[in-house]
Amino acid sequence: MNSKVTIAHGSGGKMTRALIKDVFFKYLGNDILDRCDDSAVIEIDKGRIAVTTDSFVVKPIFFPGGDIGKLAICGTVNDLAVSGAEPKYITCGFIIEEGFPVTDLEVIVRSMAKWACEANVKIVAGDTKVVEIGEADGIFINTSGVGILKHDRELGVDKISSGDKIIVSGTIGDHAIAILSKRKGLRFESTIESDCAPLNKMLTEVIESGAEVKFMRDVTRGGLATTLNEVAEDVGILINEESLPVSEPVRGATELLGLDPVYLANEGKVIILVKASDEAKVLQILKNNEYGAKAETIGEVTEENVGKVCLKTILGVTRIIDMPTAEHLPRIC
Amino acid sequence: MLKYLDEYRDAPLALEIAEAIRGLSTKPFNIMEVCGGHTMAIRKNGIQKIVGENINLISGPGCPVCVTSKVDIDKAIAISQIEDVALCTFGDMIYVPGTKMSLSEAKARGRDIRTVYSVYDAIGFAKKEKEKKIIFISIGFETTTPTVSAAVKQCAREGISNFGILTLNKTMPAALREVLSEEESKIDALLCPGHVSTITGTGMYNFIVDELGVSCCISGFEPVDMLKAIYILTEGHEVGEKKLANAYERAVKAEGNKKARAMMEEVFRAASVEWRGFGVIPGSGLELKDDYAKFDAGKIFDIDVPPAEETDRCMCGDILRGKLKPIDCKLFKTACTPEDPQGACMVSSEGTCAAWYKYGEL
Numbered sequence: 001m002n003s004k005v006t007i008a009h010g011s012g013g014k015m016t017r018a019l020i021k022d023v024f025f026k027y028l029g030n031d032i033l034d035r036c037d038d039s040a041v042i043e044i045d046k047g048r049i050a051v052t053t054d055s056f057v058v059k060p061i062f063f064p065g066g067d068i069g070k071l072a073i074c075g076t077v078n079d080l081a082v083s084g085a086e087p088k089y090i091t092c093g094f095i096i097e098e099g100f101p102v103t104d105l106e107v108i109v110r111s112m113a114k115w116a117c118e119a120n121v122k123i124v125a126g127d128t129k130v131v132e133i134g135e136a137d138g139i140f141i142n143t144s145g146v147g148i149l150k151h152d153r154e155l156g157v158d159k160i161s162s163g164d165k166i167i168v169s170g171t172i173g174d175h176a177i178a179i180l181s182k183r184k185g186l187r188f189e190s191t192i193e194s195d196c197a198p199l200n201k202m203l204t205e206v207i208e209s210g211a212e213v214k215f216m217r218d219v220t221r222g223g224l225a226t227t228l229n230e231v232a233e234d235v236g237i238l239i240n241e242e243s244l245p246v247s248e249p250v251r252g253a254t255e256l257l258g259l260d261p262v263y264l265a266n267e268g269k270v271i272i273l274v275k276a277s278d279e280a281k282v283l284q285i286l287k288n289n290e291y292g293a294k295a296e297t298i299g300e301v302t303e304e305n306v307g308k309v310c311l312k313t314i315l316g317v318t319r320i321i322d323m324p325t326a327e328h329l330p331r332i333c
Numbered sequence: 334m335l336k337y338l339d340e341y342r343d344a345p346l347a348l349e350i351a352e353a354i355r356g357l358s359t360k361p362f363n364i365m366e367v368c369g370g371h372t373m374a375i376r377k378n379g380i381q382k383i384v385g386e387n388i389n390l391i392s393g394p395g396c397p398v399c400v401t402s403k404v405d406i407d408k409a410i411a412i413s414q415i416e417d418v419a420l421c422t423f424g425d426m427i428y429v430p431g432t433k434m435s436l437s438e439a440k441a442r443g444r445d446i447r448t449v450y451s452v453y454d455a456i457g458f459a460k461k462e463k464e465k466k467i468i469f470i471s472i473g474f475e476t477t478t479p480t481v482s483a484a485v486k487q488c489a490r491e492g493i494s495n496f497g498i499l500t501l502n503k504t505m506p507a508a509l510r511e512v513l514s515e516e517e518s519k520i521d522a523l524l525c526p527g528h529v530s531t532i533t534g535t536g537m538y539n540f541i542v543d544e545l546g547v548s549c550c551i552s553g554f555e556p557v558d559m560l561k562a563i564y565i566l567t568e569g570h571e572v573g574e575k576k577l578a579n580a581y582e583r584a585v586k587a588e589g590n591k592k593a594r595a596m597m598e599e600v601f602r603a604a605s606v607e608w609r610g611f612g613v614i615p616g617s618g619l620e621l622k623d624d625y626a627k628f629d630a631g632k633i634f635d636i637d638v639p640p641a642e643e644t645d646r647c648m649c650g651d652i653l654r655g656k657l658k659p660i661d662c663k664l665f666k667t668a669c670t671p672e673d674p675q676g677a678c679m680v681s682s683e684g685t686c687a688a689w690y691k692y693g694e695l
Contacts, residue, residue: 184450184454258370258682258683260377305695310695313377313378314342314344314347314556315347315378315379315380316344316348316379316383319694319695320693320695322691
């Protein structure tokens with residue numbers, strides 16, 4: 001096989017077959033995918049299904065704590081899991097730039113296989129297109145995900161009411177700083193790794209505990225500030241700056257770069273809004289899980305300040321946290 | 334590093350100092366925080382709310398993006414339209430409105446405009462892409478200029494000929510004199526920029542105290558730092574004493590960084606430049622000395638850009654002079670938002686309007 005992906009690999013002919021067989025099927029194969037049908041036919045258990053789609057264009061493709069393949073699986077899995085669904089099936093579309101190293105593609109696909117296995121999902125359909133040099137940036141991945149809701153609980157922002165507690169599943173900003181440091185060649189005292197992780201098993205446990213969870217959302221692009229603002233449409237939110245979990249290296253990096261951790265992207269964090277009486281129960285489940293060990297209650301839903309996310313600073317002053325607008329960039333003087 | 338900073342973020346200590354300030358303060362006191370970094374930190378932590386009603390913190394002109402004039406943005410856009418030019422800039426600059434468009438819009442129209450984190454990123458491009466002319470938009474005050482000076486010297490030494498800078502660098506003293514000399518100036522004291530002072534030393538502020546009768550205190554950027562500086566200034570104000578103090582001794586030495594200043598003086602000389610909201614201030618900016626003129630984008634290219642008119646509705650000028658606060662501007666949060674900024678103060682991550690918008694009060 002060529003060491004680089006060529007236009008011929010995307011032509012639909014023999015080369016395409018070889019790439020599919022030697023890379024994709026080699027790592028991702030399962031009873032459904034192996035049938036090579038035009039579409040995957042899957043049996044559905046009783047219940048409702050959740051469907052999601054996402055595209056992954058991360059740069060760099062490989063970063064501390066993950067790669068575009070891991071990100072694609074975890075991102076899709078988490079979108080399903082926060083809806084209260086158990087992720088079951090994923091499809092993947094690859095858009096590859098001509099000249100992309102086949103060895104890199106193998107690393108990415110192997111990583112997808114590993115994390116799909118960890119999250120207990122099957123990759124059941126896929127597609128590959130190769131575009132000319134300059135028409136894509138290395139590799140882009142698009143996914144769809146299907147999950148099953150085995151319970152009849154309804155989660156949603158309309159379920160939230162004042163007094164509900166807001167829990168975040170761990171330290172914020174790790175993914176953004178990991179990417180930024182790799183992209184810009186910034187070196188910090190210790191390597192900051194992305195938090196990219198599949199949260200489905202942990203969240204299933206939360207749902208199955210019977211705790212009265214009102215709403216969950218993964219905290220990704222735009223950071224905690226964005227996610228909380230999305231939640232605060234018909235209620236107010238009050239967050240305590242003191243209780244925001246931020247790792248020491250991330251805090252150091254944000255100090256240096258003039259960034260605010262609440263606006264930074266994450267790939268393995270979720271906020272859970274839960275009835276106050278069940279806060280301790282949920283927090284305990286999270287803390288017992290490797291992906292939730294640093295979980296904290298960061299605030300609560302309030303009757304006042306509807307539509308606003310407020311933050312009580314360490315000095316006891318309350319101010320508003322707004323949605324971010326443009327890309328956050330380091331200080332320059 | 335953070336453990337080192339933690340003591341300056343110690344909430345009980347900060348609150349204790351704030352209480353002492355409130356106890357000490359008996360009359361109105363207008364303090365201008367010169368640096369955009371201070372404005373951000375004050376808003377982020379809610380410092381104004383805890384120092385009592387007598388103390389009025391007013392933002393000053395110390396944000397390099399905010400004071401970049403429209404005509405300089407127009408110049409940068411004109412340069413980006415020249416064949417084979419790749420224009421490199423710090424991120425905030427690309428959203429600053431020019432007369433017709435911002436650099437971001439020019440980029441969307443196909444111009445090669447790149448966001449960099451350091452002048453050295455731009456030099457990296459110059460070394461790799463010999464067929465391109467790499468132009469770096471150099472902005473910043475005394476803190477940033479030494480790095481650019483070193484970079485220009487490196488290019489001269491290594492014979493890198495496809496690199497140039499559009500010099501928009503500015504220096505603090507002339508602008509501060511301009512703000513404080515105004516007849517209606519109500520500024521009693523300055524909270525002076527910590528980072529700039531590490532380079533300039535404390536001597537830069539002597540004329541402000543001696544000639545203009547305005548007290549100065551150099552401050553760091555953590556709550557305890559700023560409150561300590563405000564306390565020192567309030568103490569003087571209460572007894573009518575004008576003084577120069579340094580509350581950021583862990584970083585700022587009286588003599589500053591002589592080596593960095595020497596490097597700056599070797600490469601640049603003073604020039605009269607235009608500040609957004611101020612017009613041209615004599616001796617308030619820098620230009621490359623003759624020995625380095627071949628790196629001067631203004632000389633490499635023949636750029637002829639007509640003078641730009643400032644939007645008369647945008648009050649950036651009065652905000653930068655400390656005459657108005659963002660909420661006094663009719664455009665604030667209505668026609669002027671971070672998504673659609675009318676003036677540079679709303680664009681920059683250290684801009685006064687951006688700080689007020691981002692860290693809004695209830």
